[in-house]
Amino acid sequence: MTASGGGTRRWGWGGGRAENKRADAQAAKDAAAASFYELDTAQRDLRISIETITAVDDSPQGRRAAADFAEFGTRIDQVSHRYIAAVDAHDLDRDDLDAGTAARARTELEQARGELERTKADLERFRQGLGSLLDRAETQLAQLAPAVERARQGLLAATTALEAVRASGLQADDLAARLAALSPELTRLNEGAGRHGVAETLHRADRVVREAETIRREADRLPERAAETDKRLASLRTRAQALHNRAGKVEPVLSELRRRFALACWEDLQGVPEEAARAVRQAEEKLGEAQRAREEQRWPDATSLLATVRALLNTTDEAVKAAGDRLQRLNEVSFDHTREVEKARFAIRDAQRLAMAGRSTPDPRHAQPLDRSVERVDRAVAGLTGRQPDYWRFVTELDAVRDAVQEVVDQIRREMAGG
Incomplete structure (x- = not known):
């Protein structure tokens, strides 16, 4: 067709x-x-x-x-x-x-x-x-950029603080070394999560933020720390000198104790003068080391040495004070020992009244130690014999009695509080 x-x-x-x-x-x-x-x-x-x-x-x-x-x-x-x-x-x-x-x-x-x-x-x-998995993943990805930016800003703040401290004349070498150690972490953050993974990158960013913030705070505080160290050095030097002077007065105290009281009252204090002098010397040596550490700006070393000095002075101060306190208390007891006895007996009577509160007969758990305390007081008084009684044993025994009585009182009060 x-x-x-x-x-x-x-x-x-x-x-x-x-x-x-x-x-x-x-x-x-x-x-x-x-x-x-x-x-x-x-x-x-x-x-x-x-x-x-x-x-x-x-x-x-x-x-x-x-x-x-x-x-x-x-x-x-x-x-x-x-x-x-x-x-x-x-x-x-x-x-x-x-x-x-x-x-x-x-x-x-x-x-x-x-x-x-x-x-x-x-x-x-x-x-x-995949809804929940995808939501979690997108949430973490949304956190990624802000976390990395916080890390960068944290490092910048730490660097700025460190530069300001160094400009004031402080070296801060340890802080500079710690800050330099974070540089590779920043490099890894810049390489991105595609290479290191999102979870690892978030963890790294958080760690950099924390460490950079620590460095920044320590840098900001460094001038104050230097001033505190100088103040503590001066204060401990003054205290060491004062303790040196006080330690020199222990020997006259011991002489009076030897002259007036029995051997048992002062024998344990015999080594105090020598120990105090040795401790003060050690404290002065440590103060010299602390001063050098401060000049070299080794702050942790300076802090540790000053703590050692303080401990030495505290221990020595207690020993020197113990000698003077011993003489004072023995003087008081030798003049009138009844005051110590009455204090102990008053504590016992008070505890006995508490033990009988709301009862017709005392609980043996309370009565027995209180009865023993009465006997201990009587024996302590009976032991004050001779031309030079052992007043120190007397004093320490009554102290121990009051402690034992207080334990009974505490026990009773706990039981009353418990219903």
């Missing part, structure tokens, strides 16, 4: 039916192409989510999500291959396309589209199941 206007095309029997089938096949092809594009888009979008998760989450759930996505990748490759094979198998623009071939093309393309859509639906369900 000849068409007007030039050109010819053969129209076989049933040509209209073949054209309808061609149109149906083309529609199936277009629909399959749209499904292929949608699946490809969904896969690329989900790949970004999976990469976000794996960058942050190394948990079993995170690794499982990555493995499942890889399996989906294999499945998508397979259905995509079948779709492409169906498209390549049929040239729908061929002039001699018959109705049967067009129908088969439509069937194969519709089958390919069905597989593509089912795969996309399964992929969507998988994506929805």
